[in-house]
Amino acid sequence: MRVVLSTYGSRGDVEPMVAFAVRLRERGAHVRVCAPPDEDFARRLEAVGVPLVPFGPSARALTTGAPPPTRSATSSAGEMVARRSVELADGQRAVLREAAEGCDALVATGVPAVVGGARSVAEKLGVPWIHVTFQQLTLPSPYRAPLAYPGQSYPPEVTDVPALWKLHDRHMNALFGEAINTNRAALGLPPVDDVASFLFGARNWLASDPVLDPWRGPADLDVVQTGAWFLPDDRPLPDDLRAFLDAGEPPVYVGFGSMPMKAATDLSRAVVEAVRAHGRRAVVMRGWADLSAVDGRDDCLVVGEVNHQALFPRVAAVVHHGGAGTTTTAARAGAPQVVVAQGADQPYWAGRVAGLGIGTVHDGPAPTAESLASALKAALAPGTAERAAAVAEEARTDGASLAAELLVERLG
Incomplete structure (x- = not known):
């Protein structure tokens, strides 16, 4: 059995696929992972003996670098x-087409253009495909508002959930329709009119913990919640x-993955001073910041x-960006x-942490020593630790x- 896994994004998009690849290999599958060419991703896959098939630019460079020089001053975030x-x-x-030739299944996650490309390649090759998401916000549901992608904005006066999803679908077409349909044309496939249905209308796996992220969605959407993927x-x-x-005594961990x-020098001082305000020591992860x-x-x-699996049980609190x-x-x-949520799905995870009583949400994406010290006060309260346990x-x-x-069962 040959399986190809495809992803593009930060470590949070790659690490779960590493875990899935290892578990598939334990069941006799031959697995390859198509992912960004970043050195830390390559080392991680090499450490578990899974081949990396790199594509695209470095995810870190794309995330931390300046806008491309072709971007004019009037270009919008959506155009970029x-x-x-x-x-x-x-x-x-x-x-991906070469890597997936002759495979038995293609499993894809990551940014929408890459997910759409993976589904198109699977269609061209006639192999089964599964879409994976690590939080439910990208999956249509009448119970919550959709995730806003970069370049999207919803009018503040629109609060009706079905209306928001209609706006979301139009945004998806505008942001990712050209990429997906250019790809499909190059593969000799017909265009798609509705990007959201194309990406999420078939088999979906929700690889998140059902306690932290309980699935609520329409009965006619094919979603299987597996639990989070970790090794x-x-x-x-x-x-x-x-x-x-x-x-x-146990220190406070601070890291933003x-x-x-921005303004990492001031941020470093803010986080250290906030931790010291509570008489605590700090473990600070350097990270991309x-x-x-x-x-x-x-x-x-x-x-x-x-x-982190070894470190987090030994700290008094974890201050982080809210990645899944x-x-x-x-x-x-x-x-x-x-x-300290920055965007994308992170405000959702912040809300889940607060809702479960296992922590608190910092007010805004740019902490000061005072604001972070205030948020830490609630997290360090004895009741929070008891609930977290x-x-x-x-x-x-x-x-x-x-x-x-x-x-394995699906492939027989």
């Missing part, structure tokens, strides 16, 4: 998204981090990429959370295994 989507689809097409991480913590943890977070220590005091340790992976890892560890007992740990079993 549409143009980059065409470029991504062009870069994906030849690579047990047995990597030891670095010696200096272990020594720091052992030297005192793949978020660039390039956070740093603000002075030479021994109550702050700056780290690179480390094993970090939110779920902190919840499974029983660590209280402060979510209780929710941790309910979280699932077998999502990737269940998904692998489902695919």
Whole structure:
């Protein structure tokens, strides 16, 4: 059995596919992952023995770099998204078609243009395809408003959920229709008129924890919630981090993952001062925001990429951007959370954290020392820690295994 997995995005879009690839391989499948060419993604896949088929530009460079020089001062964010989507689809097409030739299934996630490209390649090759999402906001539902993509905005006076979804579908056509249909034309396939139905109207897997993200949607939409996709991480913590943890009370972890977070120098000072305001030590993850220590005091340790599964059970709270992976890892560890949401699905995860009582939401995307200290006060309250520990007992740990079993059964 040969399976190709396709994704494009930050680490949160790649890491779950690593877990799924490993679980499929344990069941005898030959797996390849088409993903961005970033070195950290390549190293991660190499570590588990899964081949990477790279395509497109570096996801980190695309996220943190300046706008392309062809963008005029009057170009809108939507125009930039549409143009980059065409470029991504062009870069994906030849690579994915060759990688998927003769495969038994194609499983895709990531940005819409890449998901649409994967479905078109699967259609061209006549192989089964499954769309995966790591949160439910992209799936149509009468129970909540849709996710707003870059370049989208909804009139504040429109609050009716069905009306918002109609606007969403029009935006999807405007942002991603050219990329998807240019791709389909190059493959000799007819155009699609409704991008949203094309992407989400067939088989969907919701790879999120049902406690953190309980699915609510229409009965006629094909959605299977598998649980979140993780691998047990047995990597030891670095010696200096272990020594720091052992030297005192549990510190507060602060890290914003793949978020660039503008004004990183001021941000570094803000997060350290906010933690010190509560008499706590800080573990600060450098990340794509390039956070740093603000002075030479021994109550702050700056780290690179480390094993969150080993670290989070040993901290007093986790301050983060609200990505699906970090939110779920902190919840499974029983660590209280402060979510400083930046955009996309992160406000949703912030709301889930607050709604479950396992943490709090920072007011706005740009924390100051005072605002972050205020949010930390609620997260560090004893009741929050007790609730976080209780929710941790309910979280699932077998999502990737269940998904692998489902695919093996489907393929016979």
